[in-house]
Amino acid sequence: MAKERVTVCVPRCDPGDVPRAIGTVMAPYDYNRVFAPGEPVVETWWDYWRIDGRGCEFPVVPGHEDDPRLIRGTGTPSGLCAGGPRGLLDLETPxxxxxxxxxxxxxxxxxxxxxxxxxxxxxxxxxxxxxxxxxxxxxxxxxxxxxxxxxxxxxxxxxxxxxxxxxxxxxxxxxxxxxxxxxANAALPTPALLTLEGHWLSVAGPEGDRHFNDYLDTLPPDAIVVRVLYHG
Structure with a gap:
């Protein structure tokens, strides 16, 4: 069991609802989940998690450092964030x-x-x-x-x-x-990506990195992208 990072994507929502939205999309991958009879069993990955971008923060698009939709932890510099709407994240600079x-x-x-x-x-x-x-x-x-x-x-x-x-x-x-x-493709990925569609994807090697970047680039600008630390 170790701590690892996953980049979680959720649909547009109010900043205060982001933890709930992440919890919803993370829920199918909970180690403690009890699967209903006949329900497809998916591989589970975590037993607890929290929003945490330390060491892998996203830069903020210049001029939007004070946007209230950005997600930050204590002490996060104004030019960085743990996540927010994809359109506010400066993906090109890294x-x-x-x-x-x-x-x-x-x-x-x-x-x-x-x-x-x-x-x-x-x-x-x-x-x-x-x-x-x-x-x-x-x-x-x-x-x-x-x-x-x-x-x-x-x-x-x-x-x-x-x-x-x-x-x-x-x-x-x-x-x-x-x-x-x-x-360039290796600058942004975390070891896993949880998509808007609810798919948990392991990210490894150049092909995995390329897919991670392509997926983020094609997300709607208002989709929320967040760095999550989980124990699994």
Whole structure:
């Protein structure tokens, strides 16, 4: 049992009615729910929940920071919120920021790595270890990865490693456009999405991220989108 986030979508309603609307759409997924005879059984996910956007708040569309329809917790800055009408949520800024950071990391690594022989990702050495652990132990796999000239040089540049990660060959190996698109799509999703239609969808990987973004983009501007923390 652990705490996790779901982005919940409910139809337009008064701000004071939002918790009730969320409770209604969350109810079918309650661990303690008793299913009626003949009722389809759905997978249950939670035993308690609360509105909570800390760490994954939505930016507010500039000029609407004081709109009373926004949902905020104690101490939430005026430019952020836990949710509100989709039309008041600035969905583009987080995507643009993530895309720019991804582009910078990709281009910086490509420029840096061009001064060294091509490097292999850690998965290459790990596969060799798994195939023959007796003759190619795990310590040897890690050493062979780290002693590649480009990786060894990277390890001496903690500032660069913070930007590109410890295994940039693995996650910066796709083409630039794909890398930037995937980064932008990953900026908003939570691990689950609860749709207006009442469907609880797990969100994982680039395809899940893309669907999450597409769904939010096609919601009516007055539909309510809220970050919810649940224990499950």
């Amino acid at each position: 995507r643009a920021r993530a895309a720019a950071e991804a582009r910078r990391a990709f281009e910086t690594w490509q420029e840096f790595a061009s001064g060294y022989p091509p490097a292999r990702p850690m998965s290459h050495f790990w596969s060799r270890y798994v195939a023959d652990p007796e003759h190619y132990p795990q310590a040897r796999a890690l050493e062979d990865f780290r002693t590649q000239p480009a990786i060894a040089a990277l390890m001496e540049r903690p500032d660069l490693e913070d930007l590109v990660g410890g295994d940039p060959v693995a996650h910066l190996g796709n083409d630039l456009d794909t890398h930037v698109r995937d980064a």
